[in-house]
Amino acid sequence: MPSQPLYLQLAGHYRQAMEAGTLRPGDRMPALRVLSERHGVSLSTALQTCRHLESLGWLEARPRSGYFVQSSVRPRLEPVPEPRAVLPNPAQYVGIHERVSSVVVRGRLAPVRFNLGGAAASAPLYPCEALRAASVRALRREPALWGQSVPHTGHPAFCAAVAKHLLSSGIVTAPREVIVTHGGTEALALALRAVGRPGDVVAIESPAYYGLLQLLESLGLRALEIPTSGHTGLSLEALDLAAASYEGIRAVVFVPHLQNPLGATMPAERRRQLVQWCEAHDIVLIEDDTFGPLYDADTPLPAAKSFDTTGNVIHCASLHKVLAPGMRLGWVLPGRWRSRIEMLKFTQSRGNEVLSQLAAADFIGSGSFERHLQRLRARLRRHRDWMAAAIAAGFPQGTRLSQPRGGVHLWLELPPGTPSESVFDAALHEGIRVAPGLMFSNSRRFDHCLRINCGLPPTPELGQALRRLGRIVAEAR
Numbered sequence: 103m104p105s106q107p108l109y110l111q112l113a114g115h116y117r118q119a120m121e122a123g124t125l126r127p128g129d130r131m132p133a134l135r136v137l138s139e140r141h142g143v144s145l146s147t148a149l150q151t152c153r154h155l156e157s158l159g160w161l162e163a164r165p166r167s168g169y170f171v172q173s174s175v176r177p178r179l180e181p182v183p184e185p186r187a188v189l190p191n192p193a194q195y196v197g198i199h200e201r202v203s204s205v206v207v208r209g210r211l212a213p214v215r216f217n218l219g220g221a222a223a224s225a226p227l228y229p230c231e232a233l234r235a236a237s238v239r240a241l242r243r244e245p246a247l248w249g250q251s252v253p254h255t256g257h258p259a260f261c262a263a264v265a266k267h268l269l270s271s272g273i274v275t276a277p278r279e280v281i282v283t284h285g286g287t288e289a290l291a292l293a294l295r296a297v298g299r300p301g302d303v304v305a306i307e308s309p310a311y312y313g314l315l316q317l318l319e320s321l322g323l324r325a326l327e328i329p330t331s332g333h334t335g336l337s338l339e340a341l342d343l344a345a346a347s348y349e350g351i352r353a354v355v356f357v358p359h360l361q362n363p364l365g366a367t368m369p370a371e372r373r374r375q376l377v378q379w380c381e382a383h384d385i386v387l388i389e390d391d392t393f394g395p396l397y398d399a400d401t402p403l404p405a406a407k408s409f410d411t412t413g414n415v416i417h418c419a420s421l422h423k424v425l426a427p428g429m430r431l432g433w434v435l436p437g438r439w440r441s442r443i444e445m446l447k448f449t450q451s452r453g454n455e456v457l458s459q460l461a462a463a464d465f466i467g468s469g470s471f472e473r474h475l476q477r478l479r480a481r482l483r484r485h486r487d488w489m490a491a492a493i494a495a496g497f498p499q500g501t502r503l504s505q506p507r508g509g510v511h512l513w514l515e516l517p518p519g520t521p522s523e524s525v526f527d528a529a530l531h532e533g534i535r536v537a538p539g540l541m542f543s544n545s546r547r548f549d550h551c552l553r554i555n556c557g558l559p560p561t562p563e564l565g566q567a568l569r570r571l572g573r574i575v576a577e578a579r
């Protein structure tokens with residue numbers, strides 16, 4: 103961008119090198135003199151470049167040694183503690199819908215400068231230009247697209263791309279088994295409607311994604327909140343205890359990678375145990391792998407579905423967080439509920455529109471998807487580390503922080519007695535939106551917690567907003 107000051111252009115150049123992994127954590131930046139000669143800029147511009155990158159958390163200055171790429175910042179805060187092994191109570195989700203909706207509406211109505219309340223990355227992190235080009239190509243190939251009706255369970259090209267993509271999670275499925283949905287939300291709704299009747303009990307993680315809580319309430323299902331570790335996810339021991347105490351658990355819903363909001367990832371062996379346990383207890387397992395491709399590894403861990411030999415696991419996922427929030431594309435692998443889920447999809451919403459499926463199929467099939475995911479994970483890692491450091495520096499003592507291995511959110515336990523709803527309102531007043539803990543459970547156990555989105559790029563302004571948020575937390579106690 104020629105109108106940008108030189109130091110910003112140069113900083114952008116080195117930032118890209120760090121995001122691409124050309125310059126890695128701990129690497130020494132070229133000396134100021136080298137920068138100046140290499141790029142034909144003055145020494146003071148070279149210094150300004152490094153200082154700017156330092157202020158954004160990309161570089162650290164070491165006395166008499168120069169600038170180094172910031173090594174992965176370990177949060178200085180204590181990690182979120184393990185859950186207490188309390189026996190859960192099956193709660194009827196009456197009221198949670200209202201509570202969550204009220205928070206969502208308040209957040210929407212207020213003018214927001216820093217949206218830390220969402221669960222996706224910021225728009226520039228998604229490959230919008232490549233998807234635009236893929237959409238144009240699709241319309242060129244099929245100019246009469248808008249005049250045609252859509253396949254009910256998904257376009258074959260997209261189903262084939264999804265089936266191929268799922269191989270990386272160890273799932274081997276035929277494209278015809280994939281049912282395309284309006285995001286993960288419809289996938290979950292179809293799965294729950296297929297297996298549950300109003301009044302049935304569904305075991306879920308606690309805390310859980312608030313959209314699931316709303317869904318359960320709207321379907322008249324009763325949720326049983328199972329203690330969940332911030333490291334290993336749903337407690338299988340607590341689940342076993344719950345099943346011994348409450349008869350008639352119909353299904354278990356769990357998030358294998360980067361659970362929302364805790365950020366936990368269940369180890370592969372525990373996934374296998376969960377699949378076997380559900381099978382042995384005749385309980386349906388609904389796997390919601392919304393965040394799998396954001397897990398910080400070249401391949402995700404094997405999905406629970408990959409251990410399923412009987413069709414008892416229903417696997418749901420979406421492209422919302424990983425490729426294109428604007429597409430609203432998801433899918434469900436229905437296991438042995440295929441005909442019922444197909445029928446429900448037909449009665450609920452018919453098929454998805456085709457253009458976005460074709461664009462996504464083109465992008466996924468071209469190999470660009472893998473490259474995009476690698477870049478996205480690297481950027482998110484930086485953003486998370488930077489944000490964890492900013493929170494550690496600006497929040498009061500006693501704050502605890504999750505340590506997710508990937509993804510777009512951090513979970514904070516504020517010092518005991520800090521009401522997250524007051525923090526939410528006070529922050530909103532200053533143009534900062536967060537997700538208060540009360541949205542994630544029907545119990546009041548997480549009222550002193552916050553979920554913060556870390557998909558925004560680091561900027562000095564965001565740093566200031568986080569410091570302000572830290573002060574709001576301190577004042578709210």
Ligand SMILES: Cc1ncc(COP(=O)(O)O)c(C=O)c1O
Pocket residue numbers: 221284285286287288311313357362390392419420421422423431432
């Ligand atoms: C765990 C989890 N499942 C499902 C969803 C919904 O996915 P989608 O936005 O694709 O409908 C979300 C969204 O935040 C989520 O966090």
